[in-house]
Amino acid sequence: MPGAQRIGDRWRAGTGRLAAGGAVLAAVAFLPWLSGTDPALTVLRARSADQAPTPEQLTAVREQLGLDRGPLPHLLHWLGGLPRGDAGTSWVSGTPVLPEVMNALGVSVTLMLATLVVTIAVAALVSTRTLHLGARRLLREHRTGTGAALLAALPKFLLASLLATVFGVWLGWFPPGGWTGPASMVLPALALGVPSGAVIGGLLEHALPATFGEPWVRTWHAAGFPPGRIARPALRRALAGVLPQLVPSVVSLVGGAVAVEKIFNIPGLGRLALDSALAQDLPPLQTATLLLALLGVAAGLLIKTVRRGLLGPALRGGELAAAPAPALRRRRSTGRLFGACALTLCTIVLIGLFRDPSQVDTAARLLPPSLTHPLGTDALGRDMLARLGHGALRTAGVALAVTAVSAVLGVLLGMAGQAAAGLTEVVSTLPAVLAGLLTTAVTGPSVWGAACAVCLVGWTPYAAQTAALLEQERATGYLRASISFGAGPAHLLRHHLLPAVLPAVVRNALLRLPTTVLVLASLGFLGLGEQPPTPEWGRLLSENQPYLELSPWTTLGPAGALILLSVLAAAGSPVHRNTRRTPC
Structure with missing residues (x-):
């Protein structure tokens, strides 16, 4: 019977992959x-202008x-x-498609592997302190994750520009652009891997205290096991729930790092797909999309295999979970940090609302901060503080709506099990830019069209996380005991499954909120989303990114606002409370 169920699960997953790939x-x-x-007309203009x-x-x-x-x-x-x-010939250049696409795939995969190294290193640095402390004393307090939130809020294209300017142009340590050798991928890998590693590390940092609060850890601790012996299985158990985030967070960089590829002039697959889509050159676009989908499926299968290896030993301790685990309390410093960031952000926004964001003064272009213009002016002489204040509600509102919809869709599809696994693997590697092109073709360029595009691909991290947590939860002894005592699906969902899933998913969503703002901004920068002169935070970053070296204050305001927003999201996230109870 279990064998027949496994075959059925694989058949449903394979059907989902084929259906998703065919639809895309x-x-x-x-x-x-x-x-x-x-x-x-589009092809002719791309050929001859x-x-x-x-x-x-x-x-x-x-x-x-x-x-x-x-x-x-x-x-x-x-x-x-x-x-x-x-794979056909290009409609624009007339050259065979396959060699060009395979070269771009090789470049992107190489960059992805370098980014993966940076991501793992940053995630380890972010979560090391929690792991070290938890191995020596059972954590009963929830860490704020402020460091992870700060790093996760760094805009990738802004970080790429800064790295290229400082380490490529000023210091000359690495090539500022092009793809000429191993040194060429250092700066792009840092720009892509540091924020992604902060997201993964923040999720792991949040999962470790809950793991150290489980009964099996207390049992091992009381039995005299050394801290290092407890830390290894605890890390494996926490890592099993976080590992699926590597697929949408890192593998999707092969198709989603368009802005960074443009800044460093890297001939990658994401850039090729975007250029082909803009020129409506279907053969290379279809080939690139197919390779991205196959890459997502392969990565999903690899991650699933690694997870199963981690879950086996880790979950044997979960069978000891028969008593309520200790609640994780929030530190007082978290409340103070939350209040300070909220006060600072509200003050900036309120002062900006009393200023005119659309007044153009060509005589005041790119002025540095002063009493008249506390955050300086942009390339048209508009007050940056005014534009930051007026764009706050629209930026936060749209990003929150997109994040909420994506999280709800992810939880629902993640609970569908293997039926949605193939869909998640395929969609997780598709660039939001490609989804933006599809939605814009139907709705026209608008902020809500861009929001729909992000929702189309933004649910995958939450679906992968939900499926992983549910699989981990269903393998525990207390859940099987509840079923043996006659608990029905509704009882299990309400008292066991949802409490195990929702806090982690909400934490993930809040940690990804600044990333959602930046994805919406990148679509607007490409003409697919928010249109000028709307003062939206992400668009402010995109508009002023070319002036980073000449007038860095034009980007400091919106970048600082995003960092404050990310700290608020991390400090204000719900505290995880373990609701596992003895079935009786």
Whole structure:
């Protein structure tokens, strides 16, 4: 019977992967027709930059590419050539697609591996203190995770620009751009890996105190086991719930690091997919999308295998969980930090609301901070404090709405089990930019179109986390004991499963809130989201990023506001309380 169940789970997961991959490829195939623009016109302009093509030229392009037949024949023809190793030819350059895409994939995978090293190192640094203290005394207080929140709030493209300027141009330690050797991937890997490692480390830092509060840890501690002997299985148990976050946090960088690839002029797969989508060059875009989906599936299977190896020994101690674990209390310093950050942010926003964010003064361009302009002015002479204050509610409101919707979708799909596992693996590697192009083709460029695009791909970390926590929870002895005493699905969901899942998911969502702001900003920067002159925080970063070296104060205001927001999110996250009880 268990074997039949495993086969059924694998069949449902495989069906989900095929369905998700087919849906994504079909959506990409329809992109030129969804956009409402003539694909022949876009391709012709990409070829020759001709602003006034003649009808004869457009007709010739349609006949050459067979655009009159519609998107479905193109998709079927492209799929038919894949078994022969033929991914078609580029509509723009006329060159074979497969060699170009494989070269871009090699660059992106190399960068991904370097980023993974940085991510693991940063996550280890963030969580080492909690692991060290917890191994020596059972943690009963919940850490704030402020350091992780600060690092996680660093905008990747802003960090990339800063690293390229300081270590590439000023100091000359590393190449400021290009892809010429191992030294070329140091700065991009740092720009991508430091924020991602902070997210993973923050989640692990939050999971470790709950693990050290479990009964099996107290039992081992009372039996005289040394701290190091307790720390290893505790880390394995906590890591099993956090490990699935590596798929959306790191593997997705292969397709999602478009801004960093542009800053460092890296010929990666994400940049190739974006350029192909903007030019409506379907063959390379479809090939890149397929490789990203296959990469997500392979990474998901690898992570699942590693998790099963971690869960076995870790969960044997979970069978000792028969009494309530100690609650994790919040430190007083957390409340003081929360109050200080809230007061600072509210003061900045309130002062900014009394200023005009749209007043242009060309004589006051890029002025440094002063009494008249406390945060300086931008390239058009507009007051940065005013724009920061007026953009606060819109920025926080849209990001909170997107985060809430993504978290709810992730929990619901994560509870679906293997039926949604394949969908999660496929969607986790798709860039938000590609989703933005698809939604913009239907809704037009707008902030809510960008919000829908982020929701389409933003639920995957929460779904992966929910599925991992549920799998871990269902393997514990106290849950099986509850079932043996006659507990029904509703009772298990309310008293065991949801209390084990929701605090960790909410913590994850709050830690990712600044990242959501920046993803929305990147879509607006590409013309797919918030449109100027709206004073939105992420857009302020994007607009002023070119002036980072000349006028760094233009980015300090919005970057500081995002950091304050991330600290508020970390300090204000709900305290985890273990609700496991003895079934009776």
